[in-house]
Amino acid sequence: MRYSALSLAWNAATGHRFWKPAWRDAEPKPAYDVVIVGGGGHGLATAFYLAKNHGVRRIAVVEKGWIGNGSVGRNTTIIRSNYLHPANTRFYEFSMKLWEGLEQALNYNVMVSQRSILNVFHSDAQRDAYARRGNAMRIAGVDAELLDTDGVRKRYPFFDFDNARFPIRGGLLQPRGGTVRHDAVAWGYARAASDLGVDIIQNAEVVGIDIQGGRAVAVETTRGRITADRIGISVAGHTSHVAAMAGLVLPIESHVIQAFVTEAVKPLISGVVTFGAGHFYISQSDKGGLVFGGDIDGYGSYAGRGNLPVAEDVAEGGMALMPAIGRLRILRNWGGVVDMTPDGSPFIDLTPVQNLYLNGGWNYGGFKATPAAGWTFAHLLATGQSHELAAAYRLDRHATGRVIDENGQGAQPNLH
Amino acid sequence: MRILCPYCGERDAHEFSIRGEAPMTRPVVIGVPMAEAVAALHDRRNPPGRTREFWYHGAGCRSWLLVDRDLRTHEVFGATLASGAF
Numbered sequence A: 001m002r003y004s005a006l007s008l009a010w011n012a013a014t015g016h017r018f019w020k021p022a023w024r025d026a027e028p029k030p031a032y033d034v035v036i037v038g039g040g041g042h043g044l045a046t047a048f049y050l051a052k053n054h055g056v057r058r059i060a061v062v063e064k065g066w067i068g069n070g071s072v073g074r075n076t077t078i079i080r081s082n083y084l085h086p087a088n089t090r091f092y093e094f095s096m097k098l099w100e101g102l103e104q105a106l107n108y109n110v111m112v113s114q115r116s117i118l119n120v121f122h123s124d125a126q127r128d129a130y131a132r133r134g135n136a137m138r139i140a141g142v143d144a145e146l147l148d149t150d151g152v153r154k155r156y157p158f159f160d161f162d163n164a165r166f167p168i169r170g171g172l173l174q175p176r177g178g179t180v181r182h183d184a185v186a187w188g189y190a191r192a193a194s195d196l197g198v199d200i201i202q203n204a205e206v207v208g209i210d211i212q213g214g215r216a217v218a219v220e221t222t223r224g225r226i227t228a229d230r231i232g233i234s235v236a237g238h239t240s241h242v243a244a245m246a247g248l249v250l251p252i253e254s255h256v257i258q259a260f261v262t263e264a265v266k267p268l269i270s271g272v273v274t275f276g277a278g279h280f281y282i283s284q285s286d287k288g289g290l291v292f293g294g295d296i297d298g299y300g301s302y303a304g305r306g307n308l309p310v311a312e313d314v315a316e317g318g319m320a321l322m323p324a325i326g327r328l329r330i331l332r333n334w335g336g337v338v339d340m341t342p343d344g345s346p347f348i349d350l351t352p353v354q355n356l357y358l359n360g361g362w363n364y365g366g367f368k369a370t371p372a373a374g375w376t377f378a379h380l381l382a383t384g385q386s387h388e389l390a391a392a393y394r395l396d397r398h399a400t401g402r403v404i405d406e407n408g409q410g411a412q413p414n415l416h
Numbered sequence B: 001m002r003i004l005c006p007y008c009g010e011r012d013a014h015e016f017s018i019r020g021e022a023p024m025t026r027p028v029v030i031g032v033p034m035a036e037a038v039a040a041l042h043d044r045r046n047p048p049g050r051t052r053e054f055w056y057h058g059a060g061c062r063s064w065l066l067v068d069r070d071l072r073t074h075e076v077f078g079a080t081l082a083s084g085a086f
Helices: A005-013 A041-054 A086-100 A102-106 A124-139 A149-155 A182-195 A239-244 A308-321 A323-327 A367-383 B034-042
Strands: A031-037 A059-062 A117-121 A145-148 A170-174 A199-201 A206-212 A215-221 A224-233 A253-264 A272-275 A280-284 A289-300 A330-340 A347-350 A356-360 B002-005 B009-012 B017-021 B050-056 B064-070 B076-081
Touching: A031 A041, A031 A367, A041 A059, A041 A182, A041 A367, A059 A224, A086 A102, A086 A124, A086 A367, A102 A182, A117 A124, A117 A149, A124 A145, A124 A170, A145 A149, A149 A170, A182 A199, A182 A367, A224 A239, A224 A367, A239 A356, A253 A308, A272 A308, A280 A308, A289 A308, A289 A330, A289 B017, A289 B050, A308 A323, A347 A367, A356 A367, B002 B064, B002 B076
Parallel strands: A031 A059, A031 A224, A059 A199, A117 A272, A224 A356
Antiparallel strands: A117 A170, A145 A170, A206 A215, A215 A224, A253 A289, A253 A330, A272 A280, A280 A289, A347 A356, B002 B009, B017 B050, B050 B064, B064 B076
């Protein structure tokens, strides 16, 4: 069924007794045209665009747990396209445009809220760097505005502007940045894909990839063997060990990134804000809790939880930016597993194994890319060719020297 | 997380910096085909289990260590000096 004002009113009037499940919990069939490993945001988006844009009919998404259980349900929900490098600017701006029309495309309320994102800067050198990034964005047709101290003060009067170490000199604003309800992204894509005939198969962990004569022909799952003409891996965080089933060794490390939510307060922070002198970013959820995070812990991890030194570091960043939050209690913190790559950029590419394709290496920034990653990965799976917007995200770029190192950190995954 | 340093004893991981996964053998990047050199520099086995990593005890004895650690649980099984390990 399609959601509409009428269907909401009718179901409210009848006591919400007649809602049906939003999508089919499918049983695995023995064969598909395309099998996508991983029922996260990217996997479900890929399935949706494969069916919608390319007319592929027999598609399965296999998920080891339940959909939305991984990174798509654990991130800090931020969307933005404020990148410097042309390859990233193009890709993430395309993603932003898909976000802007996503609710209409999916007939699902994913609560896209373009409440702006502000990157605060603290020195002349940092102002120069942010002005350069803003100029690069505007040349690429992305909205960007350089604010001085008064411009920032108008939006956030409670910041610590005269902090002795990190005084606030202004900020780079992207008005179209913001947040999206992350779980709804998984559910919305699942519902729309399921309506187009995609089988979403939960509790089916892929335990093997069958390769014959250099071609991937099937996946072995805990719910049986499934053959496929093409197989897409979309399991960011776990890319290394899924790819290892096909004999691949990739330039990826798995790391833990933590996030935090405080008790709910009245509206305080209208947009998304990032601190410039450390790694701290914050927004306020519709329920009122402040949602924030910072650096990755820095050591390899599949644990899905981090340690206290980073929690302390994040809290210090928050206190340096806005001491007003100091008396709020942190209600929850959690960790997620992310793929970190040597240049901090992702891979959407063919692999050395025929019929096996890879979408991964999203570092800690995969959520905002969900629509564009799904769109371009679907294009790759359907046509065997890279989409022009994702053509730079190649697996061999460390050999060719065409790295996309947004932060200029060098080939050390945990520094990005 | 605490790491048993061969010189300093059990110390908080805060005192250490991680360099990343240690290769099984000393990497060779000169005089080999480009693909092998790139793989030696960038590829990681990154197993969801026990692995060996380089850690530097910067706030202690300043030794480079080889640490045996489980990526699923963060359990540290032990550490040896990296010097002379290859």
